[in-house]
Amino acid sequence: MNTLRWTRIEKGQALAQNMVIGGHSSDPNDLHYMSRVPINGAMLPGKFYPPKSRFFYAEDGEEKTCNTGEVLVCDDPDVLEWVASSNGDVPTGAVIGGYTIKGEVLYAGRAWKNTELIPGRISSKDERCYVTTGRKEFHERKYEVLAVKQVKPHVERGPEKTALVVGINYVTDEQNRLYGCANDARLMTDLLEGKGFSVTGLSDDIPGWASPTSAQIMDHVENLCRDRQPGDEVIFTYSGHGTQVWDKNSEERDKKDEAIVSSGIEVITDDMLKTVFSKLPHGVKAVAVIDACHSGTLFDGKNVVVSGNKVDDATVYGSIKSSTGSANIGEKYLASRFLDPKDIAGILSEKYGKTVQPNLQSIREAHGERDHGKAWSFGGTMTENVCALVSGCQANEFSYETMINGTRNGFLTWAFNEEVRANPDVTFVDLILKIRKTLSDEGTEQNPCLECAEAMSHWKVFS
Incomplete structure (x- = not known):
């Protein structure tokens, strides 16, 4: 039996088994299936909607329907994937859905229209995906292509050490500009290269480095985590503005997502990062x-090993060892790395000439990103004993940068480097406690935290 095939369905006929889900209405549980219909010598991909037993397709700018067509069936859904693409591009393995009357190949695809994810057809010639809803035809240049996963040959290799370093000074935004984040990136790059890591850097204030836009950061984070094997080590460091933004789809108690902010004032939420890092396998x-x-x-917030206010009041699971640290810190240069959602909305309102509200959906729409509902909502947990988060402060606090020994740096980055260089074999829990002690001695208000499984907290930071 073929794993992937088109099966004919007529009105009143029982539904086929293992139909390929193509999308949904504004209700994510109201499913649409990948289909195609023969029309006037063409075969046009579209959507099949079981509650109405109808096939929907786009033709001549309208949404048309019929009660006979074909649905795509797959006995093994793991062989398929949806690949984001645009402007007529399709990946290797793209599923052919049909053809025009002139013989042009059409591919099975889908695109967002507001909160609907709609199956349709992709025309490489027209450079768009055609979908229908509300009796109208729409064409989108950004879409997803249904494709058969490509099996990559297994290549034997040793463990790899890979790092992504991001430092954003917001050089085009004088009001919210920072001055120590590029220095942080240089400091972390020097440390990590000395530890044998292959480092990729993104910064808006270091010549020769790629710009840290939202797309660049997420693309590089996904590359960082892709095709990892047991024994690999990956590190992601970020210095820049952080924020908390209201999200109507958030599963957090206060409906606020923690987020970092790109050079273009785009927000990258905790859910976006967790969705990528959670796919790392055991052994990484x-x-x-x-x-x-x-x-x-x-x-994640479920495996916080060190938290709380001040060193003496810290909540700690694991061995406690502390050390002191000192530096020549200039208090008058103290600056927080917080960008208020209201300021983000104001910047975007001025930039795009329209009112932007200080919530995640409005901010994304301002950048031309649709609100994909739960698309970036992370409902799982991080893989046990894989990911450790060293944060500059607690979720409700600010992180700061200042002049330290004549150079502007973030407190966390500076202390992290000082402690690791002084104690190369330091464990995660000892490192964070020493950092907290150092910053407490310097009189800072922020309280760095460690988030990981308790067992992992006793591992060496660098092998």
């Missing part, structure tokens, strides 16, 4: 060092 060690406001619990 991943570390995130986030020197930004509201960075505590950015990964």
Whole structure:
């Protein structure tokens, strides 16, 4: 039996088994299935909606329906994937859904229209995906292509050490500009390269580095986590603004998502990062060092090993060892790494010439990103003993930067480097306690935290 095939369905006929889900209405549980219909010598992909036993397709700018067509059936759904694409591009393995009357190949695809995810057809010639809803035809240049997963040959290799370092000074926004984040990126790059890591850097204030836009950051985070094997080590460091933004779809108690902020004032939420890092397999060690406001619990919040206010009141699970640290710190240069959602909305309102509200949906729409409902909502948990988060502060606090020994740096990044260089074999729990002690001695208000499984907290930060 073929794993992937088109099966004919007529009105009143029983539904086929294992039909391929193509999308949904504004209710994510109201499913649409991938289909196609023969029309005037063409075969046009579209959607099949079981409650009405109708096939829907786009033709001549309208939504048309019929009661006979074909549905796509797959006995093994794991062989398929939806691949984001645009402007007529399709990946290797794209599923052919049909053809035009002139013989042009059409691919099975889908696109968002408001909160609906709608199956339709992709025309490489027209560089768009055609979908229908509300009796109208729409064409979108951004879409997803249904494709058969490509089996990659297994390549034997040794463990890899890979890092992504991001430092954003917001050089085009004088009001919210920072001055120590690029220095943080340089400091972390030097440390990590000395530990044998291959480092990729993103910054708006370091010549030769790629710009840290939202798309660049997420693309590089996904590359960082892709095709990882047991024994690999990955590190993601971020220095820049952090925020908390109201999200109507958030599963958090206060309906606020912790987020970091790109150079273009786009927000990257905790759910977006967790969705990628949670896919890492057992045997990989991943570390995130986030020197930004509201960075505590950015990964999960369920495995917080060290938290609380001040060193003496800290909640700690594991061995406690502390050391002192000192530096020449200039108090008058103290600056927080917090960007208020109201300021984000104001910047975008001025930039795009329309009113933007200080919530996640409005901010994304301002950037031309649709509100995909639960698409980025993370309902799972991080893989046990894989990810450790070293945060600059608790979820309700600010992180700061200042002049330290003549150079502007974030407190967390500076202390992290000082402690690791002084104690190369330091464990995660000892590292965070020493950092907290150092910053307490310097009189700072922020309280760095450690989030990971308790067993992982006793591992060495660097193998």
